[in-house]
Amino acid sequence: MYRRQVRRRRAILVALIVGSLVLLSIHFSEPESGPLHTIQRGVATVLSPVESAASAALKPVRDLVGWFDETLEARGENERLREEVAELRRELADAEQALGENEQFRQLLKLDERDELAEFKPVTGRVISRSPTVWYSTVMINVGSGDGVKRNDPVIAPGGRSSALVGRVSDVTPTTAQVQLITDHRNAVSAKVLPDGPDGVIEAEAGDPRELVLDVLEANDEVKAGAIVVTSGWSDDEISSAYPYGLEIGRVVGAGDPDAEVQRITVEPFVEMSRLQYVQVLTGGPERPGVPG
Amino acid sequence: MIVTWRIALRMATLVLVAVILQVSFLSYVSVLGAVPDLLPVLIVCFGLLGGAVVGATSGFAAGLLLDALLLQVLGVSSLALLAVGYLSGRYREGFEIGGRMTPALLAGAVTLVGSAGYAVLQATLGSGAEVSWLVVREVVVKALFAFALTPVVLPLVRRVLRPALVDEEPVQRRALLPGRRRRRGAQLARRRLRRAATPGRSV
Numbered sequence: 405m406y407r408r409q410v411r412r413r414r415a416i417l418v419a420l421i422v423g424s425l426v427l428l429s430i431h432f433s434e435p436e437s438g439p440l441h442t443i444q445r446g447v448a449t450v451l452s453p454v455e456s457a458a459s460a461a462l463k464p465v466r467d468l469v470g471w472f473d474e475t476l477e478a479r480g481e482n483e484r485l486r487e488e489v490a491e492l493r494r495e496l497a498d499a500e501q502a503l504g505e506n507e508q509f510r511q512l513l514k515l516d517e518r519d520e521l522a523e524f525k526p527v528t529g530r531v532i533s534r535s536p537t538v539w540y541s542t543v544m545i546n547v548g549s550g551d552g553v554k555r556n557d558p559v560i561a562p563g564g565r566s567s568a569l570v571g572r573v574s575d576v577t578p579t580t581a582q583v584q585l586i587t588d589h590r591n592a593v594s595a596k597v598l599p600d601g602p603d604g605v606i607e608a609e610a611g612d613p614r615e616l617v618l619d620v621l622e623a624n625d626e627v628k629a630g631a632i633v634v635t636s637g638w639s640d641d642e643i644s645s646a647y648p649y650g651l652e653i654g655r656v657v658g659a660g661d662p663d664a665e666v667q668r669i670t671v672e673p674f675v676e677m678s679r680l681q682y683v684q685v686l687t688g689g690p691e692r693p694g695v696p697g
Numbered sequence: 698m699i700v701t702w703r704i705a706l707r708m709a710t711l712v713l714v715a716v717i718l719q720v721s722f723l724s725y726v727s728v729l730g731a732v733p734d735l736l737p738v739l740i741v742c743f744g745l746l747g748g749a750v751v752g753a754t755s756g757f758a759a760g761l762l763l764d765a766l767l768l769q770v771l772g773v774s775s776l777a778l779l780a781v782g783y784l785s786g787r788y789r790e791g792f793e794i795g796g797r798m799t800p801a802l803l804a805g806a807v808t809l810v811g812s813a814g815y816a817v818l819q820a821t822l823g824s825g826a827e828v829s830w831l832v833v834r835e836v837v838v839k840a841l842f843a844f845a846l847t848p849v850v851l852p853l854v855r856r857v858l859r860p861a862l863v864d865e866e867p868v869q870r871r872a873l874l875p876g877r878r879r880r881r882g883a884q885l886a887r888r889r890l891r892r893a894a895t896p897g898r899s900v
Contacts, residue, residue, distance in 0.1 A: 423772075428771065428773065455766070465722065466722060534725065537815070538832060540769055544766075
């Protein structure tokens with residue numbers, strides 16, 4: 405009797421492990437339109453109203469916890485802010501000059517003339533759930549293909565000078581979409597340091613969602629802390645970045661040796677990803693070669 | 698634990714509620730750089746109350762639901778959580794759970810193993826990106842959360858699954874108040890009279 409129980413227990417354990425491994429391998433091997441992905445999207449679609457309702461119902465509690473968190477953080481930051489005020493006063497004089505230069509930079513970057521963003525139709529979505537581990541920097545939002553959202557659409561949120569890049573749509577169901585944030589280690593964004601700094605690819609380290617790393621090849625320019633990093637919107641006839649040119653990403657907080665083979669620039673994102681509540685999906689943009697929609 | 702359809706339904710409801718609570722609330726609460734993870738705690742409770750098979754099966758199902766809901770890679774959370782459920786269940790089958798702190802300590806230790814396994818799996822399947830040392834902090838903090846949450850979650854789960862627990866102590870009857878005692882006495886007397894009126898039976 406006992407032996408039979410042990411055999412049964414072992415058989416169930418082996419079956420479950422094999423089941424998990426089979427699911428894993430099918431998930432990686434089948435295309436996005438495969439049956440397993442379709443079932444997964446079906447489950448997400450069916451449960452999205454429950455998720456959305458729970459997210460809305462629990463928002464006051466979440467806000468309360470966030471308030472405590474921010475208050476504690478503010479206390480710790482008080483001292484640092486005092487020092488920053490002194491620093492900012494010194495920089496105020498420089499800022500007057502920078503204002504004049506800013507106009508020139510805008511002209512250099514043709515920010516005023518570019519009409520790429522004008523071609524997009526922004527769709528506002530609310531964050532309804534997020535992954536519990538640092539391995540996935542993803543959020544689910546309550547708009548989907550029914551609202552015109554497609555895979556690889558860029559996603560922005562309030563931050564920076566007006567709004568800044570937070571990620572791209574990595575999967576979509578009729579009522580929800582998964583947004584892979586720029587702080588996800590599987591995401592890479594071609595970026596450029598303003599005003600005329602180097603180009604490179606910005607990525608996150610797995611497990612550290614607070615800082616981004618911009619690796620720059622063949623750069624001899626010295627990059628200053630505080631410089632703004634934007635999407636470079638790199639494109640050629642066959643392949644291109646999923647993001648249009650000029651979306652703000654973050655601010656440089658540290659830079660490596662400019663003479664090194666690969667210069668590592670540390671960037672702090674403009675948007676605090678852990679506090680994302682509302683985002684805008686830039687839908688209906690121009691065709692970008694090599695970017696599946 | 699005797700798992701009937703009703704008990705399985707109760708367990709499924711608990712898992713669904715925990716997954717929804719996790720993704721829509723707890724994942725936003727960041728303390729010491731990590732978020733509290735309710736699922737390993739729930740699965741440890743299932744393992745402690747129902748044994749290895751119940752723990753492993755519920756862990757597999759909970760992981761599958763979590764991955765499906767968040768459109769993540771299917772199978773990774775299932776593997777980690779089934780290990781959590783199996784280990785806690787095996788502990789229950791092999792050892793006496795004596796001390797009051799034992800379930801919490803066990804939940805902490807098993808969550809540590811599960812989170813570390815999950816991290817190794819993710820690093821193996823990863824995109825080749827560098828892995829930050831902050832991952833280690835997440836694993837440790839999650840284990841501490843599990844330790845802290847278990848004394849709250851275990852009694853709740855025990856209460857929901859009470860009808861299925863074979864080694865559960867019987868619930869003490871409420872003391873009868875004078876008025877209730879009189880009504881109860883009258884009830885018993887009527888029952889005796891009915892029995893007496895039945896042919897071929899004696900009081």
